[in-house]
Amino acid sequence: MPRYGMVIDLNKCTECEACITACKLENNVQIVSKENADMGRTMYWMKMLSTDVEGVYPDVRPVNIPMLCFQCDEPPCTKVCPVRATYKREDGIVAQIYPQCIGCRYCMANCPYTVKSFNWFKDEQKVENEKCNNIDVSVRPKGVVEKCTFCIHRLQKAKEKAKSEHRKLQEGDYVPACAEVCAAHAIYFGDLDDPESEVSKVKHDYRKFTLQEELGTKPKVYYLSAKAE
Amino acid sequence: MEINRRDFMKLLGGSLAGLALGGAAGTMIKLPGSMEKVLYSGPRIESWKLTACTKCPGGCSLKVRLIDNFPIQVSGNPISPVNMGGICSMGLASIAGLYHPSRLTGPVKKENGKFIPISYDEAYKILSDELNKIISEKKQDDVFLIAQTESRLRAGMFKKFSKETGFKNLILDNFGMNSNSAYNKISVEAPDFIDFDKCDYILNFGSQMIENSINPLYYTRKLIEHRSKGFKITSIQPKLTPGITKSDNWIPLLPVSYASLAMGIAYILLKDEKYDKSYVDKYFSGFSEFKQYVLDNFYPDKVEELTGVPSDKILQTGREFEDASAPAAYFDEAVLYNSNGTYNALAIIALNALKGFKGFAAIKENFLSSLLENEKEPAETISFVKLKDQLTGNKPVQVLIISGSNFVFNNPGQDALKKQLSSIPFVVSFSSFVDETSTFAHLIIPDHDDFEKIDLLSDESMGIPVITAQQPVVSPFYNTIDTCDILISLMKDLKPGIKLSFQNYADYIKQAAQKIYSGHEGILLDQEKPTVIEKGLQKIGWNTEQYTNFDDYWDGLWGAGGWWNPFASKESYNAKIDFKETFTEGSFLSKSPINPLKNKKLHLNIYKKNLDYKGSMSIYAVLVEQFGSRWSLFYQLWAEINPDTAAGLSATDRSKVILRTNNGKFPAVLIYNPTVMPGNIDVPFGLGHTLIGDNSGINPLAYSDDLFDKQSGLASFSETPVEILTVSQGSSLSDSQVITNEKELIETKIRSIYA
Numbered sequence: 001m002p003r004y005g006m007v008i009d010l011n012k013c014t015e016c017e018a019c020i021t022a023c024k025l026e027n028n029v030q031i032v033s034k035e036n037a038d039m040g041r042t043m044y045w046m047k048m049l050s051t052d053v054e055g056v057y058p059d060v061r062p063v064n065i066p067m068l069c070f071q072c073d074e075p076p077c078t079k080v081c082p083v084r085a086t087y088k089r090e091d092g093i094v095a096q097i098y099p100q101c102i103g104c105r106y107c108m109a110n111c112p113y114t115v116k117s118f119n120w121f122k123d124e125q126k127v128e129n130e131k132c133n134n135i136d137v138s139v140r141p142k143g144v145v146e147k148c149t150f151c152i153h154r155l156q157k158a159k160e161k162a163k164s165e166h167r168k169l170q171e172g173d174y175v176p177a178c179a180e181v182c183a184a185h186a187i188y189f190g191d192l193d194d195p196e197s198e199v200s201k202v203k204h205d206y207r208k209f210t211l212q213e214e215l216g217t218k219p220k221v222y223y224l225s226a227k228a229e
Numbered sequence: 230m231e232i233n234r235r236d237f238m239k240l241l242g243g244s245l246a247g248l249a250l251g252g253a254a255g256t257m258i259k260l261p262g263s264m265e266k267v268l269y270s271g272p273r274i275e276s277w278k279l280t281a282c283t284k285c286p287g288g289c290s291l292k293v294r295l296i297d298n299f300p301i302q303v304s305g306n307p308i309s310p311v312n313m314g315g316i317c318s319m320g321l322a323s324i325a326g327l328y329h330p331s332r333l334t335g336p337v338k339k340e341n342g343k344f345i346p347i348s349y350d351e352a353y354k355i356l357s358d359e360l361n362k363i364i365s366e367k368k369q370d371d372v373f374l375i376a377q378t379e380s381r382l383r384a385g386m387f388k389k390f391s392k393e394t395g396f397k398n399l400i401l402d403n404f405g406m407n408s409n410s411a412y413n414k415i416s417v418e419a420p421d422f423i424d425f426d427k428c429d430y431i432l433n434f435g436s437q438m439i440e441n442s443i444n445p446l447y448y449t450r451k452l453i454e455h456r457s458k459g460f461k462i463t464s465i466q467p468k469l470t471p472g473i474t475k476s477d478n479w480i481p482l483l484p485v486s487y488a489s490l491a492m493g494i495a496y497i498l499l500k501d502e503k504y505d506k507s508y509v510d511k512y513f514s515g516f517s518e519f520k521q522y523v524l525d526n527f528y529p530d531k532v533e534e535l536t537g538v539p540s541d542k543i544l545q546t547g548r549e550f551e552d553a554s555a556p557a558a559y560f561d562e563a564v565l566y567n568s569n570g571t572y573n574a575l576a577i578i579a580l581n582a583l584k585g586f587k588g589f590a591a592i593k594e595n596f597l598s599s600l601l602e603n604e605k606e607p608a609e610t611i612s613f614v615k616l617k618d619q620l621t622g623n624k625p626v627q628v629l630i631i632s633g634s635n636f637v638f639n640n641p642g643q644d645a646l647k648k649q650l651s652s653i654p655f656v657v658s659f660s661s662f663v664d665e666t667s668t669f670a671h672l673i674i675p676d677h678d679d680f681e682k683i684d685l686l687s688d689e690s691m692g693i694p695v696i697t698a699q700q701p702v703v704s705p706f707y708n709t710i711d712t713c714d715i716l717i718s719l720m721k722d723l724k725p726g727i728k729l730s731f732q733n734y735a736d737y738i739k740q741a742a743q744k745i746y747s748g749h750e751g752i753l754l755d756q757e758k759p760t761v762i763e764k765g766l767q768k769i770g771w772n773t774e775q776y777t778n779f780d781d782y783w784d785g786l787w788g789a790g791g792w793w794n795p796f797a798s799k800e801s802y803n804a805k806i807d808f809k810e811t812f813t814e815g816s817f818l819s820k821s822p823i824n825p826l827k828n829k830k831l832h833l834n835i836y837k838k839n840l841d842y843k844g845s846m847s848i849y850a851v852l853v854e855q856f857g858s859r860w861s862l863f864y865q866l867w868a869e870i871n872p873d874t875a876a877g878l879s880a881t882d883r884s885k886v887i888l889r890t891n892n893g894k895f896p897a898v899l900i901y902n903p904t905v906m907p908g909n910i911d912v913p914f915g916l917g918h919t920l921i922g923d924n925s926g927i928n929p930l931a932y933s934d935d936l937f938d939k940q941s942g943l944a945s946f947s948e949t950p951v952e953i954l955t956v957s958q959g960s961s962l963s964d965s966q967v968i969t970n971e972k973e974l975i976e977t978k979i980r981s982i983y984a
Contacts, residue, residue: 014440016317016318016449
C-alpha cells in the first residue's frame, strides 16, 4: 500500500500562487464574498503563509510558504471527531466524509496547523464559477468542515484508468492539482515508501524540515529550506 | 480529443453563420437556454482540446477539459516547451470569463446614454459608413486606432489595416513590441533571447521576469536552473516582489534612475578597461564620444548622488558584470513605465554593447520572420502620448477605434482622459464587456472570448521558434465576431478593388501555417523532445516531417497544439549601435528622488502582481479574492511601507489611512513591510474597477500624476508624490520578533494563528 506525501522545495517556489488558484478551482472551494471576508472568513485548502522577513534592508528575504493539510500520520483532527467524518485512510490520506460531518469543528480546533475551513454559509458561487465547477468534486453544504484531500478524486480516476489499461498505478498517474500546475516544479508528490519515487528521494535532502514535529503529528508534507542552499 | 480539419471547419462555419445571421442580440446576463440545458443535464461526457492562453505574452499551451462539449477547466500542456505542464493563476482562472454574465451578447449602440442591442449588420453599417465618410472628407489623420494584443499575427493585421486604409494613427500595445521599442529607436533589431547556455550573470533592470514578462513560465524554470548552476542574478527594482526574491541581489531603485545606474556600471567597465574592445571597434559607432560622456558624468559618487545606490554597491555590481564572460543586462516593457523609460532602455543597451551582447543570441535563419511578415510591414505605429497630446491640444479626433485595450483604467490622468473621450464624435470598441473605456463608445461590436478564437501565437524567447495554436474549443456562445474579421471586411469596403490573399482571419492564419509548412522545418508539438533518430536525420540535412501534405500538417497542428523547431541553431547577436545622436540628448541623468524627510512626501510606487495583466483581473472572481490573501486583506487596497519610514510618520501597522496625492485622496490599509524602499509607499495595481467585474478596492492610477514616457507612450507608475493624511488606529499586529531560523519563524506564525 502506498503512503502518499509531498515535498515542497522552497528554493524553487516562486510564490506565484498558481497552486492556490488551482486548488481552489479543482476542488470547488467557495470564493468568499467581500462581506464574509471582512469578518475574517476565508476558504482556502492551500494558502500562502506569510511570516516575516529575514535579514536587514536591503539584504532582506520574506519567508513565505505554501501551506496545506499536512496529511499527518498521527492526525490530531481525526482523534477528536465524534462521528468519524474525518479519518486516515490506508494510503495515508486524511479524508473527509462531508455528509457525515455534524459541524462541531472539534477537528478545526485540534489542528495545530489551522488548515481546515468551515462552511458558514450555503455555497454561493458566482454564476461563471458555478458553470466551471469540477464535476468530480462535490460542493460542500453549509455546516461542514473541509480541507485539502491531496485531490483524492484524482486518485480514484487514476486507479480506474490504470485498471482499464490492465496495469498497476505508476508514479505520475496521480498528482494533485497544485503539483500539476507548478511551473517551477517545486512540488514533488508520490509514494513516500517507494524508494524509487522522486518524492522519497528528495525527502532525504539535507534541507528537509517539517513543522511542529514535536507535537508528534508526523506530517507527510515536507519542506526543503530555501535558506540552506 | 483532438480537433480534426472537418471539425475545425464546422466550428469556423458556425461562427461565420452567426456572423451572417446577425440580429438577435440576446440579453446580457445568461447563456442561451439550450446551452443551459446541456450544461446542467447532459450525460457528462468528458473530452479534452488543446488551445493557447493569451492572458499574457507567454502563449502557454493549454489542455481544456470539456464536459458535454462545454469547457470547464484548464491545465497546462505537459508537452509544450513553453510551459511544460505549468500554468499560472490567470490561465487557470481564464475559463470563467467565457461564462461571465456581463459579457456582451451582441453589438450594442449608445442611444440617450444607454446601450441598446442592435444587429451585427446594423453595427457594421454604422461603422463602415462613419469610416467611409472620413475617407471621402480626407480626414484619415483624424482617426486613431488603439489595440492591445499579445498576438503578433493580430498586431500584424492591425498594421495591415492601418496601411491599407490610410488610418495611420495606430497605437499598438504589445509586450514584445513595447520591450523592443528602444532598439527600434536606434534602428536595430532586438536580440531574440537570453542565451542561458552561455549566460553566467543576469543584471535585471526592472523586469518581473517570472511574474509579468515575455515568457514568465519559461523564465521561472530557466532562472531556477541558472541559479542552480551557481550563476548570479542581480535585480534592480523598486519592489521586492516574490519573483525578485529569487535573485541573489536586490538593488532597490526607482525606475527613473535606471539609466543613471546603467551608465554608472558602464563607467566601471570603461574605467577598468574590461569591455569588449573588438565588438566596440566593429559595431559601436560613436564609442569614443560615449566613453567620454560616461567618464565625465557617471563616476560612482555622482551616480550615488543621482540614484541613492551606495557607490560600493555600484562598484561591486560593475565588477560582477565585467568579470562575467557572458553577462546579460536584461530589460523589457517594465523599464518604460516611467518618464525616463526609453532612455533607461538605451542606457542598458549601451551597457550590453560594452560586453558585446555576449549573454544574448539570435535565432539563425529565423523562420518566424517570414511567418510574421506583416510585422515588418512599413505601417508605423505611434505612441499613446500622441493621442493624448492631440486630445489635450484640442486637435480633432473624429474617430477612435479601440480593440482589447482598457486604457482609461490602465493609465493615469483618468479624469481628463474621460472628458476628452466624451468629446470624440465617434468611438467604436470591440470589447467583450462594457468597461471603463468602452463605456465611452458609441458602438460596441464585441469580440469572441479567447476560448472561441483562432490564432497562432509565436515565441522566440526560448531560442527556438515555437508556434502555439489557439483553436476555438467551443463555438461562439453569442452573437460576437472576431475583430480581425471586421478589419478584413472593412478593408474590402473602404478600399474597393483591394486584393487580399485571404477572405477572413482564419484564412490568414491558414496562410501563415502554409508558410511554416513550406519551410519543411521543425516538428509538431506532439512530443516532449525530438527523438535521437530525428536529431540524427536533421544533422545530415534530412527533414523529419510527420506529415505528407499540407492538409495533414494543418490537422496535426490543431491536434498537437502547435509546432516548434527544436533543431534551430543560434548565432551571436551583433547589432550595430550608433549613439552619436542619442546620448547627447542628456536624459540619462535621471531626476533626483523626492526627499521624504524634507517634505514628508513619499513616492507612490504602483506595482504589478502576477494575478493581473494590464488591468484584466476583475472579471475573474477567484483572482480578485486571492489578490490580497497574502496579507489577509480581501477586496481592499493596501499600502506597504517600511516600518522605519512609518515610524517617522506615526502610522501603525494595519491601520486605515488616507493617502493624498495631487489628484485626490483615497483610503488604504497600511501594511508594515521591511522590504519596502524607505521613502516609498507600495500599492498594488489591479483593483478599483468601476464597471467591469468586481468593483472593490481602489485603482491607484486614478490618483497618479499624468506622467508618461513620451517615446514609448507608457505611463509612469512610480513618480507620484504621496502623503499620509490621516491615520486612524486599527487593530495592530504584535511586534515582529527577530527570528532568523526559518523553521521557527514559520512555526511562530502558525502558533500565533492557532492561539
